[in-house]
Amino acid sequence: MDHPVERTSGAVGLLGIILGLGAATLERPWPDSADTQELARFVEDNRGALLGQSILFVLSSALMMVFLVGVRSRLSRREREPAPLASLAFGAGLFGYGANIIGQAPQLVLTLPSGSGLVPSSAALLTDLGFVLLALANLPLAVMFAAIAVDTLTSGSFPAWTGWWAAAAALGDVALTVSVATPTGALAPQGWLAYVLYLLPVVWLVTAAGLLVKRQVPRSAALV
Numbered sequence: 001m002d003h004p005v006e007r008t009s010g011a012v013g014l015l016g017i018i019l020g021l022g023a024a025t026l027e028r029p030w031p032d033s034a035d036t037q038e039l040a041r042f043v044e045d046n047r048g049a050l051l052g053q054s055i056l057f058v059l060s061s062a063l064m065m066v067f068l069v070g071v072r073s074r075l076s077r078r079e080r081e082p083a084p085l086a087s088l089a090f091g092a093g094l095f096g097y098g099a100n101i102i103g104q105a106p107q108l109v110l111t112l113p114s115g116s117g118l119v120p121s122s123a124a125l126l127t128d129l130g131f132v133l134l135a136l137a138n139l140p141l142a143v144m145f146a147a148i149a150v151d152t153l154t155s156g157s158f159p160a161w162t163g164w165w166a167a168a169a170a171l172g173d174v175a176l177t178v179s180v181a182t183p184t185g186a187l188a189p190q191g192w193l194a195y196v197l198y199l200l201p202v203v204w205l206v207t208a209a210g211l212l213v214k215r216q217v218p219r220s221a222a223l224v
Contacts, residue, residue, distance in 0.1 A: 009070025010212025016063030023056035036120030099137035
């Protein structure tokens with residue numbers, strides 16, 4: 001059975017994931033925000049990369065909002081009305097990706113021409129603000145993945161293994177949210193554990209987008 005909305009949103013989601021991965025390739029090792037002089041030099045030397053990264057992340061998050069339309073459609077088809085889990089996943093996802101867009105604002109401010117005139121302490125404050133906003137944005141995404149996991153494992157909206165993966169992604173997003181209290185070490189923005197946890201949602205998103213794009217063939221037709 002063909003579902004054009006799901007197929008289109010899945011394709012948009014794949015594009016959003018590609019843009020997000022492209023933004024990740026522009027990541028540069030940030031200095032400690034406490035070293036305000038070094039941070040100011042870093043921003044000045046990497047202004048173009050920081051601007052490009054933020055723009056790609058903003059576009060990616062906007063496209064993932066469209067992707068959520070297909071996810072809601074898939075979840076709703078297996079739930080009874082009014083499909084509370086589908087609604088929760090959709091609403092939390094919109095909030096999370098919207099928060100990711102807002103979270104790019106401090107970095108974008110640093111790349112503006114006026115940003116070069118900021119005193120080092122102001123640049124450090126904007127850097128920390130961006131970290132906090134992006135860390136907190138993981139919490140609504142954790143709610144989204146938790147709702148998807150429960151729906152998948154109870155109604156079979158997606159393959160069962162993806163439900164367990166969504167549950168793992170939800171736990172990972174909770175850990176990334178908690179990292180706001182420990183901005184150093186493995187869970188720091190560029191810590192090794194943070195990178196691993198960020199990969200968990202990517203695997204689910206790529207899989208789900210691919211399943212939405214794939215045309216659904218009725219069983220009767222498949223047996224012919």
